[in-house]
Amino acid sequence: MGAGPAALCIASELIQQGLDVSALASHSPERPWPNTYGIWAEELESLGMASLLGHRWKNTISYFGRGAKAEESNCVAHDFDYGLFDQAAFQNALLERCLGLNWEIETAKDIRFVEKITEVICSSGNTYRARIVIDASGHRSPFINRPDKGSVAQQSAYGVVGKFSSPPVEKDQFVLMDFRPDHLTKNELKEPPSFLYAMDFGDDLFFVEETSLAYYPPVSWNTLKKRLLARMSHRGIEITEVEHEEHCLFPMNLPLPDRNQPLLGFGGSASMVHPASGYMVGALLRRAPELSRQLAKYLSIEPPLDSHALAQNGWKTLWSSDLIQRHRLYQFGLKRLMSFDESLLRSFFASFFKLPKEDWSRFLANTLPLPQLILVMLKLFIIAPLKVKLGMIGLTVL
Numbered sequence: 001m002g003a004g005p006a007a008l009c010i011a012s013e014l015i016q017q018g019l020d021v022s023a024l025a026s027h028s029p030e031r032p033w034p035n036t037y038g039i040w041a042e043e044l045e046s047l048g049m050a051s052l053l054g055h056r057w058k059n060t061i062s063y064f065g066r067g068a069k070a071e072e073s074n075c076v077a078h079d080f081d082y083g084l085f086d087q088a089a090f091q092n093a094l095l096e097r098c099l100g101l102n103w104e105i106e107t108a109k110d111i112r113f114v115e116k117i118t119e120v121i122c123s124s125g126n127t128y129r130a131r132i133v134i135d136a137s138g139h140r141s142p143f144i145n146r147p148d149k150g151s152v153a154q155q156s157a158y159g160v161v162g163k164f165s166s167p168p169v170e171k172d173q174f175v176l177m178d179f180r181p182d183h184l185t186k187n188e189l190k191e192p193p194s195f196l197y198a199m200d201f202g203d204d205l206f207f208v209e210e211t212s213l214a215y216y217p218p219v220s221w222n223t224l225k226k227r228l229l230a231r232m233s234h235r236g237i238e239i240t241e242v243e244h245e246e247h248c249l250f251p252m253n254l255p256l257p258d259r260n261q262p263l264l265g266f267g268g269s270a271s272m273v274h275p276a277s278g279y280m281v282g283a284l285l286r287r288a289p290e291l292s293r294q295l296a297k298y299l300s301i302e303p304p305l306d307s308h309a310l311a312q313n314g315w316k317t318l319w320s321s322d323l324i325q326r327h328r329l330y331q332f333g334l335k336r337l338m339s340f341d342e343s344l345l346r347s348f349f350a351s352f353f354k355l356p357k358e359d360w361s362r363f364l365a366n367t368l369p370l371p372q373l374i375l376v377m378l379k380l381f382i383i384a385p386l387k388v389k390l391g392m393i394g395l396t397v398l
């Protein structure tokens with residue numbers, strides 16, 4: 001179910017396993033995705049898919065200082081390529097691997113588990129039956145059961161692709177996080193922090209986006225737009241042409257789904273967004289092949305397993321105990337970060353990016369096995385200044 005990146009990643013891998021797969025989505029899978037996805041280039045290289053990048057930046061930096069002057073800005077060079085997918089190429093590459101897939105343009109309204117199979121009842125009145133259904137309909141899926149653990153922090157962002165009176169970032173540059181707060185008033189400094197994510201697209205076109213990493217309630221698009229304009233204007237920059245506006249909002253610490261349910265999830269519905277960064281596409285590409293292999297194996301068992309047993313085995317593969325423990329650690333980290341004020345958050349990230357590149361990049365990609373992840377978190381604790389250390393254990397300096 002679905003036609004977003006999660007659905008296409010898993011469907012294409014299931015097809016590669018030679019399984020009989022039908023896909024059901026509210027709209028054509030060829031309709032261009034509304035979001036533009038970014039990723040560290042090495043993640044795609046390790047999957048042999050770097051050619052799917054539409055843009056790639058070598059000059060990747062962040063600012064964790066107080067102000068614009070060079071001595072105050074604490075400009076950190078990441079020395080690590082970042083890219084944006086060529087959306088059409090990415091979508092088409094996955095669709096090409098879905099050859100033979102039967103698409104139904106339908107909206108699922110209800111799901112029932114009848115005897116050994118699953119029935120999906122659609123708004124049209126049609127009912128589809130399958131041995132196992134994978135819900136890849138995004139984080140808002142009403143069909144996936146998950147525990148209620150209270151408020152869910154959201155990443156929110158407001159961005160503009162457009163032309164500017166002068167360049168908001170240097171030529172060929174990508175800015176992961178510009179946390180400099182010198183455009184904010186005293187009161188604004190006390191509000192939940194946000195940073196600028198920005199890049200040069202060439203031909204005088206830039207993307208600038210004010211982003212709140214995670215907060216509950218989410219920082220509103222209005223506030224982020226106001227901050228973005230104030231940030232630009234403080235640097236003497238005006239937006240002269242808006243080509244596209246991006247409004248971004250998605251949950252960062254959605255509780256893990258109940259892994260005993262007869263419906264399997266993948267992607268946003270399965271809480272696969274990285275709770276510390278908000279990224280997911282790399283994880284979809286890495287985790288879909290193994291999940292498909294395991295499903296193919298369980299589907300071939302005799303006597304045939306029912307939907308419940310198949311989904312349970314699927315959940316076990318998707319959320320192994322190692323991944324669950326890592327997820328808990330990331331969620332714990334995010335909770336601590338959300339309690340930091342802007343100055344503490346800047347110090348935290350300045351320390352984080354002092355870790356060896358291998359450590360911080362694999363932390364962000366979620367490719368460190370649990371013991372290594374713990375080690376990297378300990379390293380971070382050791383190198384962080386005292387106030388960050390205290391913040392990390394839930395104490396504050398008065």
Ligand SMILES: Cc1cc2nc3c(=O)[nH]c(=O)nc-3n(C[C@H](O)[C@H](O)[C@H](O)COP(=O)(O)OP(=O)(O)OC[C@H]3O[C@@H](n4cnc5c(N)ncnc54)[C@H](O)[C@@H]3O)c2cc1C
Nearest residue numbers: 002003004005006026038108137138248267268279280281
């Ligand atoms: C603005 C934005 C920017 C992001 N940027 C990045 C990024 O740069 N890098 C990154 O890694 N992650 C990013 N993310 C996070 C994450 O990767 C995306 O949210 C991603 O789109 C989630 O993929 P998905 O396939 O699970 O869900 P979705 O993309 O939401 O797709 C869900 C699909 O299911 C269909 N559907 C929904 N309900 C039904 C139904 N009842 N019946 C049938 N079909 C249904 C929808 O039509 C859609 O096709 C971003 C998220 C947002 C919102």
